[in-house]
Amino acid sequence: MDRVFIHGLAVDARIGVFEWEKQLQQPLIFDLEMAWDIRQAAASDDLRYALNYQAVTEFVEQFVGQQQFELLESLLERLAAALQAEFGIVWLSIRVEKPAVVPQARAVGLRIERGTLE
């Protein structure tokens, strides 16, 4: 299956376990990989048959901006389900980095995969 990707998408979020984290917005960096059969879009040269990465980007920005969780796990699980439902994505991987929150590390975060590939 082909993949549409969005790398390095920075979105401010209210997320974290600690009280100080709940009082501010902090940047999250997302990498998304989404399975999509591109052949119909390629044959027709028509955006309607493509997975529109601009639309996905705006959806992620809006979704993340509206949520508040303690754990990255909670955010990613819901974001993955929302993207699959909104765009009909059968499989996706979302990786998120929380930069500079753990001083010993450049970034921390997680990566999940949801759905199935035929």
Ligand SMILES: Nc1nc2c(c(=O)[nH]1)N=C([C@H](O)[C@@H](O)CO)CN2
């Ligand atoms: N697996 C996770 N570990 C931690 C998270 C998280 O969301 N998932 N969050 C934190 C704190 O909020 C972090 O930002 C600062 O230590 C700790 N560990």
